[in-house]
Amino acid sequence: MPDISTTDIVLKTENLTKRYGGVHALEGANFELRKGEHVAIMGDNGAGKSTFVRQITAVEQRTSGQVWFDGKEVNFAGPIEAREAGIETVFQNLALADDLDVPSNLFLGREKVLFNLGPFSILDRKYMRKATEAALVRTAVKIPNLSNTIRHMSGGQRQCVAIARTATFASKLIIMDEPTAALGVQETAQVENIIRTLKDNGEPLILISHNMRQVFDLCDRIVVFRRGRIVANLRKENTDGQDIVSYITGAKTGEAELAA
Amino acid sequence: MPDISTTDIVLKTENLTKRYGGVHALEGANFELRKGEHVAIMGDNGAGKSTFVRQITAVEQRTSGQVWFDGKEVNFAGPIEAREAGIETVFQNLALADDLDVPSNLFLGREKVLFNLGPFSILDRKYMRKATEAALVRTAVKIPNLSNTIRHMSGGQRQCVAIARTATFASKLIIMDEPTAALGVQETAQVENIIRTLKDNGEPLILISHNMRQVFDLCDRIVVFRRGRIVANLRKENTDGQDIVSYITGAKTGEAELAA
Amino acid sequence: AKIGVSMAKFDDNFLTVLRNGMIEQAKGMSGVELQVEDAQNDVAKQLDQIKNFAASGVDAIIVNPVDTSATQAMSDAAAAAKIPLVYVNRQPVNVDTLPDNQAFVASNEADSGTLETKEVCRLFKEAGKKEANVYVIMGELSNQAAVQRTKDIDDVIATPDCSFIKIIDKQTSNWDRDQAQNLMTNWLSTGKKFDGVIANNDESAIGAIQAMKAANIDMKSVVVGGVDATQDALAAMQAGDLDATVFQDAAGQGAGALDAALKLAKGEKVEHKVYVPFQLVTPANIDKFLKKN
Amino acid sequence: MAQTSHGVGGVSYDARKRTWPAEFNVFLALVILVVIFELIGRVFLGDSFLFNTRSDVSGLFNEARLQIIILQVSIVGIIAIGVTQVIITGGIDLSSGSIVGATAMIAMSFAQVATVNGNPNPKAMFLAQGWTDLPVIVPVLVAIGCGLLAGLVNGALIAYTRIPPFIATLGMMVTARGIAKWWSKGQPISFPTDSFAAIGKGLMPVIIFLSLAVLFQLIMTYTRYGKHCYAIGSNEDAARMSGIKIANHKILVYVIAGILAALAAVVLSSKNLTAQAGMGVMYELDAIAMAVIGGVSLSGGRGSIIGTVIGALIFGVIISGFTFLRLDAYYQEMVKGVIIVGAVVLDQWRQRMRALRG
Amino acid sequence: MAQTSHGVGGVSYDARKRTWPAEFNVFLALVILVVIFELIGRVFLGDSFLFNTRSDVSGLFNEARLQIIILQVSIVGIIAIGVTQVIITGGIDLSSGSIVGATAMIAMSFAQVATVNGNPNPKAMFLAQGWTDLPVIVPVLVAIGCGLLAGLVNGALIAYTRIPPFIATLGMMVTARGIAKWWSKGQPISFPTDSFAAIGKGLMPVIIFLSLAVLFQLIMTYTRYGKHCYAIGSNEDAARMSGIKIANHKILVYVIAGILAALAAVVLSSKNLTAQAGMGVMYELDAIAMAVIGGVSLSGGRGSIIGTVIGALIFGVIISGFTFLRLDAYYQEMVKGVIIVGAVVLDQWRQRMRALRG
Ligand SMILES: Nc1ncnc2c1ncn2[C@@H]1O[C@H](COP(=O)(O)OP(=O)(O)OP(=O)(O)O)[C@@H](O)[C@H]1O
Ligand SMILES: Nc1ncnc2c1ncn2[C@@H]1O[C@H](COP(=O)(O)OP(=O)(O)OP(=O)(O)O)[C@@H](O)[C@H]1O
Ligand SMILES: [Mg+2]
Ligand SMILES: [Mg+2]
Secondary structure (H helix, E strand, O other), rough: OOOOHHOOOOEEEEEEEEEOEEEEEEEEEEEEEEOOEEEEEEEOOOOHHHHHHHHOOOEEEEEEEHHHHHEEEEEOOOOHHHHHEEEEEEEOOOOOOOEEEEEHOOOOOOOOEEEEEOOEEOOOHHHHHHHHHHHHHHOOOOOOOOOEEHHHHOOHHHHHHHHHHHHHHHOOEEEEEOOOOOHHHHHHHHHHHHHHOOOOOOOOOEEOOOOHHHHHOOOEEEEEEOOOOEEEEHHHOOOOHHHHHHHOOOOOOOOOOOOO | OOOOOHHHEEEEEEEEEEEEEOOOEEEEEEEEEEEOOEEEEEEEOOOOHHHHHHHHHHOOOOOEEEEEOOEEOOOOOOOHHHHHHEEEEEEEEEEOOOOHHHHHHOOOOOOOOOEOOHHHHHHOOOHHHHHHHHHHHHOOOOOOOOEEEHHHHOOHHHHHHHHHHHOOOOOEEEEEOOOOOOOOHHHHHHHHHHHHHHHHHOOOOOEEEEOOHHHHHHHEEEEEEEOOOOEEEEEEHHHOHHHHHHHHOOOOOOOOOOOO | OOEEEEEOOOOOOOHHHHHHHHHHHHOOOOOOEEEEEOOOOOHHHHHHHHHHHHHHOOEEEEEOOOHHHHHHHHHHHHHHHHEEEEEEEEEOOOHOOOOOOOEEEEOHHHHHHHHHHHHHHHHHHHHOOEEEEEEEEOOOOOOOHHHHHHHHHHHHHHHHHHEEEEEEEEEEOOOHHHHHHHHHHHOOOOOOOOEEEEOOOOHHHHHHHHHHHHHOOOHHHEEEEOOOOOOHHHHHHHHOOOEEEEEOOHHHHHHHHHHHHHHHHHOOOOOEEEEEOOEOOOOHHHOOOOOOO | OOOOOOOOOOOOOOOOOOOOHHHHHHHHHHHHHHHHHHHHHHHHHOOOOOOOOOOOOOOOOOHHHHHHHHHHHHHHHHHHHHHHHHOOOOOOOOHHHHHHHHHHHHHHHOOOOOOOOOEEEOOOOOOOOOOOOOOOHHHHHHHHHHHHHHHHHHHHHHHHHHOOHHHHHHHHHHHHHHHHHHOOOOEEEEEHHHHHOOOOOOOHHHOOOOOOHHHHHHHHHHHHHHHHHHHHHHHHHHHOOOOOHHHHHHHHHHHHHHHHOOOOOHHHHHHOOEEEEOOOOOOOHHHHHHHHOOOOOOOOOOHHHHHHHHHHHHHHHHHHHHHOOOOOOHHHHHHHHHHHHHHHHHHHHHHHHHHHOO | OOOOOOOOOOOOOOOOOOOOOOOHHHHHHEEEEEEHHHHHHHHOOOOOOEEEEOOOOOOOOOOHHHHHHHHHHHHHHHHHHHHHHHHOOOOOOOHHHHHHHHHHHHHOOOOOOOOOOOOOOOOOOOOOOOOOOOHHHHHHHHHHHHHHHHHHHHHHHHHHHOOOHHHHHHHHHHHHHHHHHOOOOOOEEEOEOOOHHHEEEEEEEHHOOOOOHHHHHHHHHHHHHHHHHHHHHHHHHHHHHHOOOHHHHHHHHHHHHHHHHHHHHHHHHHHHHHHHHOOOHHHHHHHHHHHHHOOOOOOOOOOOHHHHHHHHHOOOOHHHHHHHHOOOOHHHHHHEEEEEEEEHHHHHHHHHHHHHHH
């Protein structure tokens, strides 16, 4: 393979495979993402999309295969390392701490502190609260009382907190697993705006979504998963919704190679 | 008010109100559902839609207001009573037992037994497995191994199990809180088919959804929530997507009365 | 007079007899009010109980120490509150420096294990043994009586007179009959020949006896010794299973302690130390003890 | 590649590659432990842990040792069965040891003989009332009644007031121990009738333990009761919304645990021919440890009775192994702690390997 | 209707209707308990629980009683502080009582005097080595070292092998108790230096307890450490995905718990002028009960040190109240169990009322 560090490839996987006992959830996935590119992943329920994300972000350890990120091969030991390397993720199960309030969740793991005393650093609670309000305004979600715990938030409110968290911190790659699934009309529009802003800033993104319109609106390229395999990889210009659906359902088969 | 037992009203709420501490999540909701009617509830995230459902199904106890169901006033002590009275619900947080497999979840609380020995009744595991396969086929979801625990299912698979459960058992009212949020293209189509079948059978339904197309496809009437209040109640024929959005966002205000 | 009593623990057979001896005595007197507390084998709890008594303004305190080396702090606490204090059953470390209004009524623990082991030794010799292998069942390892009685056994065996006795193994039963039974069964499963069992208390001895009986061992061929002379032990001795135990006058100690406390409360003087001797119990003199403990 | 599509299809599924049952790991730990004792015995003592090396006894195995390994854990094992189902529902029972103490005292006082060695029984509680030499069913029923009552209180507290099981059963633990001491004012209660004494004789405790284990393994696997235990432990809210009567079920679970503790008390006091207020102290922790070593998850929803039985056997092997090796009593506790942890670590490690490698 | 829109808006929010802090319920239970004792005392004994009724002592309150109420729970209270943060992270620590025992033994053996009343100290462990009459810092540092080590083992086991905290600390509980017994072969260790004895004198335990409580309340509320404790207890997976170093954090949590148990051991042995192997038995359960009574959720994520302190005071009032009422010791345990449960029931009941009524 070519020297990856000289190309403009941000993320590359080769033969990425994951089995759970006898379940072959992901089989030999070859995937590439270039600088500034927004790629959508689509596919049936249980097709392996989230599994793919979990392998890249090292929430689980892959069965086999290789991953390159940001110019070098990586073997993250856990999600912390992935995040430190610059991958920000909105997971499908959101990963929020139910008993903490919104600011605490937004800044979880990277609290702003007043003094640095190692683990006993004093938190800058005022700053974090202000920053949270600012971040939430961008997602258009309404939360009556920021000091309520996440446990008491509606489905959409939770999702917006997770998205705000990802969008607030600078990163080299953003992955969103069905970010607008629980969102209302307005909030969805706002989140799509956020994604457009990222595009303008040249930040690469992987978007998992079941929403055809959204995918065609926001992404440059569409990758289709079926039964744990990548069955299609298509530029937006060369395809349409009908085409994608036939790959998802299996009406069209064979790995559709990228034209460009 | 008129004698409710003689009308064809299945569900009626008057002044239904719920507060969480200082949060006024639901304020004086007046709602009616007639026999065979399919009503959609729309609204922003945090508008109080799920809260409304939780009060009707007695997952929580309301702060004030009254509920009539099936001809008489009801004060369910808990979701069991609501279910026994004939209300089947797909909750937004799904209510599945993570450590049990799919058949156990589908039949949870109403297991099919071989002999009746009170709590120590012997389960008919074969029957339940077969019935589960049949129920899942209706939702088009693919689950490789039914004996895997729900914990290990993808987001959409979980949702389909919850939907299959509701659709499998006869009831007088079905409530679905964002049932297709996590579903793929095919699965969504199937679930919409299930809902159409219910319509044909004359079973009343309340559907909470953020999907404008779906709502106009499936429902007769649309109720819009905003900031905990019902702000619109419109027949499908008398409105359009643009109109609904302006109620959701607050561009149009005042309770829009039903024309018919 | 109001007397506060802090017992080391309530669920101990021997201490229960002692406590009841005290209560019986008090019932016979007018104007004596006993308040008995259970320290549940916790030194700290006991010290706090003394302070609670002080806060309630009792006239005297009787302490059956959980830990004889923790008595300095108790003496200090009572002295600070100017309340007389009597130790019972276990000899406090600060026995030589007790203030005037404090005393103790106790037995010398060093005697119990010694009497027991000497009797076992005598029985072996009587049976004409040139060599005798024994198992030792110890009490709770954190308990001083257990440590002392075990040391007594070692000391007796170290004397030339009884040096023919060999200890195969010593393990703890935590004073408990069930654990002793299991322990003995485990020992039996090794198949080693043995001639006797020396236990730190009667409960353990009885547990061992039950295990041996379950294994169809002839109890005449084994010498078993215990300490405490409980009713169960005496019954076992009458049945010919237990060969030696040691009697300690629990009720007598309790009554004596109450006496001393009342005198001190009235401001009278009492002896600093009152020793109540241990007595060996064998089938020969068992009748003397049947109605006691 | 032999792949079959099970369930209702989807990604390919290789049915041959089944995951081990969780109990397998625990069983492995047991075997490893036995082998270690056998090896140490052979090398350092020239004796065998499991096999017969005596000439005066026949048979391949050291049967006395095999028996005591399981006999000595039978009583706590009976408790552990009850505790297992409690933990599977997401609860915990700290009161079982104290229930043993209180029940033993109360039951034994209805199982006493009138005369010992020709004298009136010095320990008889109800000599005056003439309640001596009663048929064995009386103390057994009394015991079951006690256990049922204690379990009912535990269960009702947990089900209706929604206080954490830890606290409800901690309260019961303290209270029941108080009752045990109060019943005879600290005096032990001894000299039971022969028929009562027969319950705990010889291998009876083992038979009772194993029968109960089989019964409850079947109940947990094949009945609605078992299914609901797992459902509640897995997700109580989901179980509630699914229409399971949580309160009733929980009460039943704790009542069964209470009754099993009471049965353990009967066997224990019968085996020892006495009841004492201090009986059963710390049994609750041993029982919980047996369950957890056997793979029961303390967060509920996972585990089995079989696992608990293997966990109990691990305890038995440890105790007998120590005596076999004549390990100094002072070191025994230290090493016991290490082995308990080691058994669970091994289990956890294998599970993780499986999860990671897939 | 005075409504303000907080946060970033949405449904109307009435800021005046604030929810009570959870600690309020517990405090209420404490007050109720005190009033009950006072009333019973006045009515049945003609004596006061809290107020001074003696002529030979001045002051409005019965100061001796006020002092002992808090003094007698100070030592377990110190442990409970550490246990509280452990439980908040979703763990549990069963080993604290045994750590107290082992640490007291080891530390005390470095705090002994050479001569007692002119004779060589009969209990001195290191008389031969001349390690007697050492400065007080030596035993204290030794104790901290022991606590740190025990906590490190607990934490490392839990963090790296992922075994349940219940089992890891149960193992430590058994092992540390073994070490305590083994250290001096069951002999108590006595006769400390005056400077060591000063640590536990008079109201020093109270001062140490309350200072530590204030310190840790601040840490839990205002520092990153505290925030991460709540985050891990609330949702460990979420905390992991958010980049919190779970392993390091957990180790730190258990190390702090170990050190606090060790400090409790120092205060305890100093107060009692002795160390014995049985010290601290069951303290772990009392400490956990204090925390839970104080509103700490055993499933993690919720609770506070203030709550635990109030929980400790409830214990203190119960113990002193019983002595005050001259309640028969047999009933004390039974009633204690009932009161523990009652305090939590009251708390739970008020919380539910709030949740239901809104
Ligand atoms: N831990 C696990 N153990 C066993 N099987 C698993 C596990 N996690 C996922 N699976 C299975 O792997 C397959 C892929 O799951 P995945 O979550 O990747 O689907 P997905 O494409 O994200 O679906 P959705 O659109 O519903 O989120 C599914 O069949 C699922 O049941
Ligand atoms: N238990 C609770 N305690 C406090 N506030 C709550 C609680 N449950 C819900 N809320 C608040 O009540 C409001 C309504 O919530 P609800 O879940 O009904 O919204 P929803 O309309 O279903 O939103 P979504 O579309 O996101 O699911 C939200 O602001 C939410 O934060
Ligand atoms: Mg997914
Ligand atoms: Mg909702």
